[in-house]
Amino acid sequence: MSAQPAETASGFATEGFDPATATIVAVTYNRSHLLAGLLESIVRMDPKPGHVVVIDNASSDDTTQVVESFRDRLGAELVYRRLQENTGGSGGFSEGMRVAYELGSTWMWLMDDDVEVLPDGLARMGAWAPRFKSIQGRRYDYDGSEFYWQYRVSVPLGIPIPFAPAGFDDAGYRPMNSGCFEGMFIHRDVVRRIGLPDPRFFIYWDDTIYGWLASRVTRSAIVNEFVLKRTREIRQWDMGTRHLNASSNMYRYHIMRNRGIMAHYYRAHGAYRPVYFAIGTAATFVKEIIRLVFVERTVRGTSNLWRGLRDGARIRRDPSFRVMPPLEEAPS
Template sequence: MPTADHNPAIESSTDFDPASSTIAVVTFNRSALLTRLLKSVEKMDPKPGHIVIVDNASSDDTTEVVEGFRERLGTQLVYRRLGTNTGGSGGFSEGMRVAYELGSEWIWLMDDDVEVIPDGLAKMGKWAPRFKSIQGRRYDYDGSEFYWQYRIAERMGIPIPFAPAGFDESGFKPMNSGCFEGMFINREVVQQIGLPDPRFFIYWDDQTYGWLASRKTPSVIVDEFVLRRTREIKQWDMGVRHMNASSNAYRYYIMRNRGHIKQYYRSLGVYNPVLFALGTALTFAKELIRLVFVERTFRGTSNLFRGLRDGRKIANDTSWRPMPPLAAVPAAG
């Protein structure tokens, strides 16, 4: 793991070319939020070379919104409208594929419910000479600091909920996870680990992808605020941390996708049946707590059990294979 011998945040960013980067956004039926994000990209300085919009078969005016920004952004816009809703996982997999095939040196992933701080790309670029898998910080909807669980208990496959939130003078902390709401990753790492796995549909996909990246390169979260969330989510304030509201679809995939994580762990030789089962049990318990204290209902538990059942089928699928590495494609320039 890298040592804090100096602070790259005060180094020159001459080794980073903003035009070599691509912002990849996934959107679905939230054109108002997408509009706000694209307006923030319009104000960026510097701007990326490309912005890729992956539309998960929206039924609103997303296409018209995107076309309205094509001449305004000052950067090349690529629009991919998918024939069906592939979930966030499928959307980010496609966005990563397009950005990689464009020859992007750096790929910055984000949902449609954030906006970019005007100098966000410059802030991330400061760290590019040193690291290849980077996560910036975010402001929450109300302007507070958004806490993200950047460390996972590897053998259990779950986030460590109370990993230290503060930074020391180095300006970064090692992470072994990932979040597609702001992941900034180099094409060399993408080539080695392949695309995000669309089979997840939603949930655990970014954690798994970040974990895979951390096995190839030192991965860090840096003390740079680069995004702001633009969608308010119902939360339970626990004092130290918040717990967000969920949905029946999320509850299902949270449990189902444990099967995919188990398969990844097996393929890489890190699977421990006892500890992984404990992680699954703790995940189930957390979702029950979320139902009762955030959403104030007991309805929805059937989705957790359905997810467990289908996750076992995935875990027992002998034909399952991890996402393959990518073929070498020349970087831009």
């Protein structure tokens, strides 16, 4: 039986969408104070999801105690998984999506621990569920400003398109061919067809590739609905609508290293163009140099870029590399 039209306390209709079939998947690592803010925001949600899955990347702080303190307050079934080692955001979201899928979730809403969900966020996302199966909502930044996310990628170059329009017309959405695990709202049918996120990325480019894979099997859209707010201030270079955030040596390494993994996914799906992809890799390297100089005011850290570039080339040339398989074969 399909869900009957419902209306939340905020007056936002959820016709054709059953919130109980949705699962929020949150990944955390040693940031229990931020995770507590996210869980507190879920307490305030209307409607609430059926499940909340928290994947703990082997935190050494009081994350376990914080999670347990919310078990009777969330208003949704809480599933807590503490991993034996830090698998990065990529491994955390892969495991979280696996758990959500095995719970029978129809919709999976992925997010980091440094966001809060707006009270009617799930209703706003659910309103688009009848039209799309891979949806990205919008976010407020730490200071309350509108956060711009580059929702289109140039597939031959393998990089985001920086001049993709930031505004929305009366349609209320824009087609996208990328993804961001800070707010990705995805249907189990898509997950079944494209498989789980690849944990080998560890961090960076994992959601870009996953969103691209989703866009190959369904219509994907970013919708003009503010549903999340970032709760962690990040140093950035403000360029108006666009901006560059500060990074870290770990990110710098994986930004370049994971280009090798991306190449395998493009190759497996007939989209790999070596010359164009090399240009995109060079552009990524230059962008990270600009980030170092203008955001972090240093040139230290370039060795991590070179190291990542070297290791990425090795991965790209590895003939034994296999992309993640579908969870189930699509019916003929």
